[in-house]
Amino acid sequence: MGLTRRTLVVDDEPQVRELTSRALSRCGFVCDQAEDGQQALEMFDARPYDAVVTDLRMPRLHGHALCMELLDRPRRPKILVLTALAEARLVHDMMSRGVDDVFHKPVRYDVLAMKLAAMFDRENAGYRPGADGEDEFLAALRKVELSLLELSDFFQDRLEPAFSNADDLSDPPAAVKSFIDRLREADEESDGKLLVPSDTGHTRHLERVACYTTAVAVPVSRNFVPCDEAFKVAVRDVSEGGVRLLHTRVTNAEFLALSWEATAVLSKQIRVVAKVTRCRPLSPFYDLGGQFVTTE
DSSP states (O other): OOSOEEEEEEOSOHHHHHHHHHHHHHTTEEEEEESSHHHHHHHHHHSOOSEEEEESSOSSSOHHHHHHHHHTSTTOOEEEEEESOOOHHHHHHHHHHTOOEEEESSOOHHHHHHHHHHHHHHHHHTOOBOTTSOBHHHHHHHHHHHHHHHHHHHHHHHHGGGGTTOTTOOOOOTHHHHHHHHHHHHHHHTTOSBOEEOTTSOEEOOSBEEEEEEEEEEEEOTTOOBOSOOEEEEEEEEOSSEEEEEESSOOOOSEEEEEEEOSSSTTOEEEEEEEEEEEEEETTEEEEEEEEOOOO
16 A cells, blocks of 8 residues: 555444454554544544544534535545445435445445555556546446456355355455555566556556455365365456455365455445466465356
């Protein structure tokens, strides 16, 4: 992620503040906490933050009012909203006013943290919005994810049992993210097949799209039956045909069932099977490559 980003986590529930802060810290953010909107404004005015993650229903000053105040600041932060209210009108209103993303509780905190990190990554790389307001990187990622969601729907019933016991798995170490960033820079310098900004400021549409997230991986047989213990793995980049992963240990699996939260398509879970085509040491981790299986 490059620069250290200061983030303010605002929620009247201490447990939510702590879980959010822990997930953000693992992605390299430095976090402070506020228990309501009024305290958050006072802290922001004393020391501006790069990002604010806030609940909506809070005492003294609710989250909607806090967002409107922050959006009027000359140096406005990235704003992510957490809410238990599943109302399409509310989401549309918040996003149209300038809020960067809205997450519905219960929240997957690791996904929230990675999406916020991805926002800063795209900004640092100089991605520019297209004619419809969506940057080219996000549009390319959305295209890939929509294709994989079609594949995911095809295999949904077959893969559901494979991920039934994956809730308590440990995330990859925080060092994986910085290592992937260095690999990505090397890819760009060598003109690797990634979506990267060109010298003119426009992005080149190439095969693979950078997509840092965490996936659950389950070794499966040719018939998609689990044959070993599940583990979590970092996704380096993805295309419509395959994926590159980074793991802390070697795997002898021939096939991996993979599950991760889509980044560009909200509230969607991608579940696919990849045939492992590569597992080689890439000190201090292992570089895994896989081609997606498209037929049963």
